[in-house]
Amino acid sequence: MAVKEIMDTLRDAGLSQFVKDIKLIGSTLEIVYGIKEKGVERELEEKTRQALKDMPDVKDIKVRFVEVREEPPAFSQPMFVRRKVEGVRNLIAVGSGKGGVGKSTVAANLAVALAKLGYKVGLLDADMYGPSVPTLLGLKNQRVYVDENNRIIPLEKYGLKVLSIGFLLPSEDTPVIWRGPMLMKALTQFLFDVNWGELDYLILDLPPGTGDVQLTLAQNVQMDGAIIVTTPQDVALADVRKATAMFREVQIPILGVVENMAYFVCPESGNKYYIFGKGKVMEFASQYGTKVLGSIPIDPQVAEDSDKGTPVVESHPESEVAKAFLSIAKLISDITRR
Numbered sequence: 001m002a003v004k005e006i007m008d009t010l011r012d013a014g015l016s017q018f019v020k021d022i023k024l025i026g027s028t029l030e031i032v033y034g035i036k037e038k039g040v041e042r043e044l045e046e047k048t049r050q051a052l053k054d055m056p057d058v059k060d061i062k063v064r065f066v067e068v069r070e071e072p073p074a075f076s077q078p079m080f081v082r083r084k085v086e087g088v089r090n091l092i093a094v095g096s097g098k099g100g101v102g103k104s105t106v107a108a109n110l111a112v113a114l115a116k117l118g119y120k121v122g123l124l125d126a127d128m129y130g131p132s133v134p135t136l137l138g139l140k141n142q143r144v145y146v147d148e149n150n151r152i153i154p155l156e157k158y159g160l161k162v163l164s165i166g167f168l169l170p171s172e173d174t175p176v177i178w179r180g181p182m183l184m185k186a187l188t189q190f191l192f193d194v195n196w197g198e199l200d201y202l203i204l205d206l207p208p209g210t211g212d213v214q215l216t217l218a219q220n221v222q223m224d225g226a227i228i229v230t231t232p233q234d235v236a237l238a239d240v241r242k243a244t245a246m247f248r249e250v251q252i253p254i255l256g257v258v259e260n261m262a263y264f265v266c267p268e269s270g271n272k273y274y275i276f277g278k279g280k281v282m283e284f285a286s287q288y289g290t291k292v293l294g295s296i297p298i299d300p301q302v303a304e305d306s307d308k309g310t311p312v313v314e315s316h317p318e319s320e321v322a323k324a325f326l327s328i329a330k331l332i333s334d335i336t337r338r
């Protein structure tokens with residue numbers, strides 16, 4: 001992925017520590033640097049242009065600066081070596097600061113939407129304690145098997161390769177009781193000992209929050225980008241700051257924020273109601289040097305279709321909510337395409 005190469009080059013030039021956001025849109029590179037004091041902008045911009053001058057994918061560079069307060073790091077940053085998942089071009093994590101904001105719904109619908117755009121896509125349910133992908137994709141009570149090389153064969157549905165801890169549990173009601181190293185071992189196996197084949201995108205549905213699982217995964221697996229899902233309420237936004245800080249701390253580029261349950265369209269009048277407030281997610285994104293990838297309305301159809309095991313993008317592709325998912329998928333493909 002071009003952004004990854006660019007980040008590596010910036011790292012070699014000693015610039016990656018300032019990067020708050022980075023996007024390659026077509027051949028235009030947009031970088032947001034966080035600086036602690038004014039006066040260094042010109043030097044940083046020049047160094048950036050110099051470092052990237054031989055990158056064929058980058059024709060135009062736009063550098064923006066935001067002032068950052070000096071805060072003690074929220075997470076320690078040990079030395080780690082990140083492993084790449086073989087055959088996967090873009091590994092994208094979908095995370096959230098809080099539970100219940102629709103992270104798994106967004107992950108599943110974006111995966112299906114990317115597949116509809118013609119990409120080869122996998123969906124890995126890494127939400128070990130609350131796997132919802134089997135329900136969302138109508139794969140409850142399904143089992144997985146291994147191939148001759150002992151690699152797990154993912155299931156296939158709606159054009160996706162799918163894997164979830166739910167496929168290994170004896171029943172839906174069986175809790176996962178693994179902790180610490182056991183859990184990490186299972187997760188690592190779920191990524192690396194799987195016959196994914198060649199994938200353009202592997203979407204990783206992370207558990208909510210910023211616990212050990214997310215941090216360890218982020219430190220050990222080469223991820224190409226993260227998407228953060230939030231709802232517009234203040235309580236959700238407060239936690240999204242922590243998720244943003246975590247991805248930044250482990251230097252995973254944040255592709256943007258998806259605002260879920262952003263508004264409700266009255267079926268009778270067609271009027272939009274911003275039930276949880278308008279503009280707060282956008283404000284958050286610009287404060288944190290990232291962008292809103294899209295806003296998904298509240299639509300009872302989403303919950304109904306999810307419970308039936310058909311993502312809304314598949315069952316109601318003409319609905320406003322499905323179109324919102326498709327437009328975000330398109331944006332992701334623009335940002336990440338090689």
Ligand SMILES: Nc1ncnc2c1ncn2[C@@H]1O[C@H](COP(=O)(O)OP(=O)(O)OP(=O)(O)O)[C@@H](O)[C@H]1O
Pocket residue numbers: 096098099100101102103104105106127130132207208260261296297298299300301302303304306307321
């Ligand atoms: N845009 C939407 N409109 C209506 N209902 C939605 C929407 N997005 C999600 N939901 C519903 O909200 C509930 C929570 O969604 P989901 O399970 O995807 O959240 P989550 O953040 O992954 O939760 P968890 O923290 O448990 O992993 C589900 O019932 C889902 O169908």
